[in-house]
Amino acid sequence: MNRVIVDCEHLSVVLDGSRVLDNLTLQVCEGDFLGIVGPNGGGKTTLLRVILGLQKPSEGTVTVFDKAPGQSPRRTGYVPQHLVFDRDFPISVRDMVLMGRLSGKKPLQQYSKSDRERVDEALETVGMSALKSRRIGVLSGGELQRTLIARALAGDPELLLLDEPTASVDPVMKTSIYDLLDRLKKQLSIVLVTHDIGTISRHVSRVICLNCSMVVRENPLATPSGSDIQKSYPYDVDLLLHHGGSLSSPEKS
Amino acid sequence: MGAPFHHPKNPDAMRPEIFAFEFMRHAVAASLLASVACGIIGTYVVVKRIGFISGGIAHTAFGGIGLGYYLGINPLLGVIPFSLFAALAIGLLSKKAKVAEDTAIGAFWAVGMAVGVIFIGLTPGYAPNLFSYLFGNILTVPPDDLWLIFFLDVLIVLLVWLFSKEFLAISVDEEYAEVSGVNTTGFYLLLLCLIALTVVILVRVVGIVMVIALLTIPAAIARTFSRSLPGMMALASLLSAFFSLAGLWLSWQLDIASGATIIVVAGVAFMLVETGKLLRISLLNR
Numbered sequence: 001m002n003r004v005i006v007d008c009e010h011l012s013v014v015l016d017g018s019r020v021l022d023n024l025t026l027q028v029c030e031g032d033f034l035g036i037v038g039p040n041g042g043g044k045t046t047l048l049r050v051i052l053g054l055q056k057p058s059e060g061t062v063t064v065f066d067k068a069p070g071q072s073p074r075r076t077g078y079v080p081q082h083l084v085f086d087r088d089f090p091i092s093v094r095d096m097v098l099m100g101r102l103s104g105k106k107p108l109q110q111y112s113k114s115d116r117e118r119v120d121e122a123l124e125t126v127g128m129s130a131l132k133s134r135r136i137g138v139l140s141g142g143e144l145q146r147t148l149i150a151r152a153l154a155g156d157p158e159l160l161l162l163d164e165p166t167a168s169v170d171p172v173m174k175t176s177i178y179d180l181l182d183r184l185k186k187q188l189s190i191v192l193v194t195h196d197i198g199t200i201s202r203h204v205s206r207v208i209c210l211n212c213s214m215v216v217r218e219n220p221l222a223t224p225s226g227s228d229i230q231k232s233y234p235y236d237v238d239l240l241l242h243h244g245g246s247l248s249s250p251e252k253s
Numbered sequence: 254m255g256a257p258f259h260h261p262k263n264p265d266a267m268r269p270e271i272f273a274f275e276f277m278r279h280a281v282a283a284s285l286l287a288s289v290a291c292g293i294i295g296t297y298v299v300v301k302r303i304g305f306i307s308g309g310i311a312h313t314a315f316g317g318i319g320l321g322y323y324l325g326i327n328p329l330l331g332v333i334p335f336s337l338f339a340a341l342a343i344g345l346l347s348k349k350a351k352v353a354e355d356t357a358i359g360a361f362w363a364v365g366m367a368v369g370v371i372f373i374g375l376t377p378g379y380a381p382n383l384f385s386y387l388f389g390n391i392l393t394v395p396p397d398d399l400w401l402i403f404f405l406d407v408l409i410v411l412l413v414w415l416f417s418k419e420f421l422a423i424s425v426d427e428e429y430a431e432v433s434g435v436n437t438t439g440f441y442l443l444l445l446c447l448i449a450l451t452v453v454i455l456v457r458v459v460g461i462v463m464v465i466a467l468l469t470i471p472a473a474i475a476r477t478f479s480r481s482l483p484g485m486m487a488l489a490s491l492l493s494a495f496f497s498l499a500g501l502w503l504s505w506q507l508d509i510a511s512g513a514t515i516i517v518v519a520g521v522a523f524m525l526v527e528t529g530k531l532l533r534i535s536l537l538n539r
């Protein structure tokens with residue numbers, strides 16, 4: 001049995017009086033590649049924020065690397081769904097990615113040459129080397145997302161949390177991001193939020209469907225015995241999406 | 254030192270050499286020293302869009318000035334704790350208590366000024382007028398204040414250099430800074446305290462209006478031409494120094510108020526740059 005990295009027990013989150021996550025119990029183990037799907041407003045981003053320590057659980061306990069969430073910044077990498085930022089901010093792509101090295105630095109320690117080399121590698125990995133001196137505000141949506149992936153990779157995390165990293169990248173880049181995740185999953189644990197239901201079934205080891213509470217599916221494609229229902233799997237997930245509530249309006253109190 | 258520039262004996266002669274007067278040398282030194290603080294701190298004010306907070310702190314500080322006069326102590330001893338308190342309170346209220354930031358600032362702004370007016374009213378005898386507080390007088394900077402600004406510069410440069418990566422992180426992506434283990438609230442409050450110190454020390458010298466002008470205008474222009482925060486700080490400091498010196502020279506030539514001239518020079522440059530940007534965009538879109 002692999003070591004448990006993320007452990008949520010009976011997790012509930014109430015935001016502004018509405019129950020966004022309800023009694024969720026789930027574990028992410030070392031080497032896992034967990035896919036999370038679900039309708040808009042289903043609580044996927046909220047779950048990642050809880051794991052990162054950005055959102056306090058209302059009920060239940062969460063541990064990450066056997067500590068409280070947010071206590072292991074060095075070991076976690078995060079690719080946010082949206083970057084709320086100022087297009088006029090004077091920062092280059094390279095300096096943005098350098099932020100990924102921040103968690104490994106002591107206070108008062110400055111970035112070193114090896115930090116910058118690691119940043120260049122990460123930029124190479126996502127195919128952004130040519131644009132590394134560009135100002136961040138002029139990037140296209142997909143370029144920005146690749147920059148954010150590079151930033152998370154630059155920190156050499158053991159747990160990588162990605163929130164819809166392929167939402168605005170082109171098909172070629174999408175394939176290469178999934179190839180990248182396939183390579184990375186040998187070295188680290190990945191939690192991926194996505195709406196690419198068809199695509200992820202080929203890559204992830206488990207998929208959960210989150211709509212306030214959740215339905216977990218072991219990926220049938222990951223086990224040889226499940227290969228005969230290969231075709232039906234995407235439909236299955238679609239059915240799960242409708243389970244316990246309508247797609248357009250997730251349950252709210 | 255109202256308008257000592259007139260040469261009564263030969264009114265047609267050129268004005269005396271600008272550096273012939275010690276107060277002028279002090280004014281130039283004050284401008285240059287203030288430009289360093291304003292360029293660096295102003296960069297954060299502009300990229301984090303917290304100009305309104307700076308105004309709030311500056312006006313709250315007026316309460317501290319009143320308190321200082323009332324107690325008969327050096328006003329700085331009243332104003333520094335007062336403005337640091339205002340900075341921390343505004344920061345904490347908006348971060349933790351979920352009071353809308355502009356509401357917190359507005360309340361402090363108004364109450365601070367009111368408290369200042371009350372204390373000054375209660376103080377018997379001479380009290381400084383509001384006008385000198387608003388516009389200061391760069392031509393009457395005493396040498397002690399030059400040292401004070403110098404130490405402020407040293408403190409700012411040191412802290413900003415030591416914590417450059419944290420300050421950059423909370424400016425560009427606060428959430429990621431938090432995820433990276435940075436104490437974002439702590440660094441935000443530290444930044445507000447640095448703004449408060451900058452504001453109160455410079456208000457004595459150049460007045461509230463000019464502090465806000467020097468904190469925002471040079472940095473706003475510099476942002477258009479910079480690719481990094483340190484670059485923006487350097488350019489903002491240079492621009493600030495240039496506007497100050499140009500304004501001083503112009504006010505000397507035209508015999509008009511120096512602080513106000515500096516602000517007008519900076520404001521005109523800002524409008525020229527913005528107009529230039531607009532023209533460029535509309536030409537490109539033709």
Ligand SMILES: Nc1ncnc2c1ncn2[C@@H]1O[C@H](COP(=O)(O)OP(=O)(O)OP(=O)(O)O)[C@@H](O)[C@H]1O
Nearest residue numbers: 015016020038039040041042043044045046047081
């Ligand atoms: N700060 C907040 N205060 C109140 N409600 C919130 C807050 N953040 C999120 N919510 C609500 O919680 C629910 C879940 O939001 P969340 O962002 O986790 O959804 P999501 O699954 O990531 O959706 P999407 O696919 O659109 O990204 C939504 O209904 C949203 O309106």
Ligand SMILES: [Mg+2]
Nearest residue numbers: 044045081163
């Ligand atoms: Mg989301």
